[in-house]
Amino acid sequence: MDKKKIKWLYGELPLLVDRQIISEESAERLRQYYGDVEEGSGRRMAFIVFAILGAALIGAGIILILAHNWDALSRTLRTFLALAPLISAQSLAGWVIWRRSESAAWREGTATFLVFAVGASIALISQTYHISGGGDSFLLTWMLLSVPLVYLMRANVPALLYTAGITAWSAGCGSGHAFYYWPLAALIVPHFVILGRENLFSNRLIVLSWVFTLSFCVAVGTTAKESLPFSWPLVYLVYCGVFAVLYLGGSLLYTKGQGWWRQPFVSVGAAGITVITFLLTNQRIWANIGWFGYRMNEPGAGNLLLTLGLPLVVVTSCLLAACVRRKQAGRVLLGVAPLVVFGGYIFFTYLASGAEKTGIPVNTIVPAVLFNVYFFILGVNTTVSGIRSGRLGTVNAGMFLLAALVLARFFDSGIGFVIRGVVFIIVGVGFLTTNLVLLRRGRERAV
Amino acid sequence: MRYKRTVLGLFVLLALIQTAVPVWMIVHRETTLKTGRLFKFRTAPVDPYDAFRGRYVAITIENSAAPADGASVPKPGQKVYVHITEDSEGFAAFDKATVRRPEGDSYIQTRVNFIINEPSGSKVYFEVPFDRYYMEETAAPAAEDAYRQYSSLPGRSDAYVTVRVKDGFAVLEELYVGGKPIREFVRERGQGRS
Numbered sequence: 001m002d003k004k005k006i007k008w009l010y011g012e013l014p015l016l017v018d019r020q021i022i023s024e025e026s027a028e029r030l031r032q033y034y035g036d037v038e039e040g041s042g043r044r045m046a047f048i049v050f051a052i053l054g055a056a057l058i059g060a061g062i063i064l065i066l067a068h069n070w071d072a073l074s075r076t077l078r079t080f081l082a083l084a085p086l087i088s089a090q091s092l093a094g095w096v097i098w099r100r101s102e103s104a105a106w107r108e109g110t111a112t113f114l115v116f117a118v119g120a121s122i123a124l125i126s127q128t129y130h131i132s133g134g135g136d137s138f139l140l141t142w143m144l145l146s147v148p149l150v151y152l153m154r155a156n157v158p159a160l161l162y163t164a165g166i167t168a169w170s171a172g173c174g175s176g177h178a179f180y181y182w183p184l185a186a187l188i189v190p191h192f193v194i195l196g197r198e199n200l201f202s203n204r205l206i207v208l209s210w211v212f213t214l215s216f217c218v219a220v221g222t223t224a225k226e227s228l229p230f231s232w233p234l235v236y237l238v239y240c241g242v243f244a245v246l247y248l249g250g251s252l253l254y255t256k257g258q259g260w261w262r263q264p265f266v267s268v269g270a271a272g273i274t275v276i277t278f279l280l281t282n283q284r285i286w287a288n289i290g291w292f293g294y295r296m297n298e299p300g301a302g303n304l305l306l307t308l309g310l311p312l313v314v315v316t317s318c319l320l321a322a323c324v325r326r327k328q329a330g331r332v333l334l335g336v337a338p339l340v341v342f343g344g345y346i347f348f349t350y351l352a353s354g355a356e357k358t359g360i361p362v363n364t365i366v367p368a369v370l371f372n373v374y375f376f377i378l379g380v381n382t383t384v385s386g387i388r389s390g391r392l393g394t395v396n397a398g399m400f401l402l403a404a405l406v407l408a409r410f411f412d413s414g415i416g417f418v419i420r421g422v423v424f425i426i427v428g429v430g431f432l433t434t435n436l437v438l439l440r441r442g443r444e445r446a447v
Numbered sequence: 448m449r450y451k452r453t454v455l456g457l458f459v460l461l462a463l464i465q466t467a468v469p470v471w472m473i474v475h476r477e478t479t480l481k482t483g484r485l486f487k488f489r490t491a492p493v494d495p496y497d498a499f500r501g502r503y504v505a506i507t508i509e510n511s512a513a514p515a516d517g518a519s520v521p522k523p524g525q526k527v528y529v530h531i532t533e534d535s536e537g538f539a540a541f542d543k544a545t546v547r548r549p550e551g552d553s554y555i556q557t558r559v560n561f562i563i564n565e566p567s568g569s570k571v572y573f574e575v576p577f578d579r580y581y582m583e584e585t586a587a588p589a590a591e592d593a594y595r596q597y598s599s600l601p602g603r604s605d606a607y608v609t610v611r612v613k614d615g616f617a618v619l620e621e622l623y624v625g626g627k628p629i630r631e632f633v634r635e636r637g638q639g640r641s
Contacts, residue, residue, distance in 0.1 A: 068583065071586060075477075082469055082473070083466065083470070086469070087466065090462040090465065090466070093458065094458060094459070094462070097455050098455055118465055122468070125472045125473055125476075126581075127581040128581075129473075129476040129619075130503075130577065130618075130619040132574075132575070132576050132577055141468060145464065145465050148457075148461045152454055152457055152461060153458075176523075
């Protein structure tokens, strides 16, 4: 559980005992159950952050100074310069493992410095010998030489740098190795499990989860692009499925009532689903998907929709069922999105491929209308649930969705400036009034 | 204590690997520079706005594609051996690309970028393993000027690189502009101006 909440609970306990809501015994048992909350953790955290920042700055500084590429230096001196920061960082790290292994600040700081030192030494050699190939093999070598530090020094920053590094390497323009991202990313999974077992809501795990989730989303796209060429219109379905799995899986993993920052899987999933469904409200996007429909005659193209879509549908359905069983039915409306997208694809793809034979122009209106309705319900639902729970942020998010939908449809159609202007004003007034009403209501309640 | 010892032992192993990689990079290149065979490659005229990227001169070799030779045409991404020949002026050129390692010492090992099929046969476009020349930050702008001027002269380019090759491994040795190493050229030019 979140340490802040435990602290709050401990603060409340004496009051609860005083008012005889719980007995002294129960209070003690609660304390035993949740364990100690360390005091002074804020200062310790600041120390760790400064250690990491300091190490990263020194490391990056060394790389930049070496990047100047001093022409006057002989190759022997350059060899020494390439190895000196590396060996000093290694000695420091060795000392930390032996003498200061209990200090997170020392471990994180020296591990970060060593990661940069490895990079600096390879970079200087690349310059001295004019090694070609851009950042390609350089980045991979650097990352592979750094990743064991995550485990040997129990350090999180090398894990963050590694995740960013392998993402950049695998997603590099025309790199051709997007698929290798997955085995490389698997190297970091045990670290995830270790952190999760210690504390599901520690800052280290949350920061790593954010970086990893975003990197994962990039990798899905690059892998799909590389391994399934000519199937890019399917990308909406694939991404929607991935976001739904993140969203629903995250909902099952985290306890309710955490802020959006503390549940990255849910937040990224929800944001992703919203963006994808918003895109699918546009008729032009469906015209492109229809283009995929025409390709159905090509061998394998039709099967691709089913081979990719069906597993996504099955997984999403299982997660939806689990959410309902755990009384998280509120997650269903967003979580069901991949099923709606798959339905739209099936309906539209077969309609479009039939249309080519019959010569009837493909009607992109039907699926677009379906998604306009879905997105509208999403907006209304968010607004209503915000009003019910009295959360102004949620209300505004819902209204933002509705406003985006209205405005997008107005830009699509050839409606004149005057009417557009009037609609803008109406939407703006709607925003202001709702906020004023809710604020006043909140104040009345407080009084 | 035992756990700590194991971790430290594993760390020492990691530190050795971390040091061995750069040391091997240095040794491999130094051996090639000392014992490899020397080739001179003419650089192609370049797009002046594309030549200099930060701290290095982007080098384009003249005719950096070779016809596929032998029964099997390599695929993009595949390892390939590109044979090198020398003309009467002593400049090197890429002759043909094969999947099998040739005998002798006049070839480089690299990877295929893409293939273009022509009526006369398949042409292999490959990664040239010497496509950049690093320079000191402050010398960069002058070097860019010189390379641009001399690599796009009417007729033939007056810029070339020397490359050492050993067992298919190539290391760029020097970039020559106007018959001089580029550092020297830039230095003299700078003195002439001031």
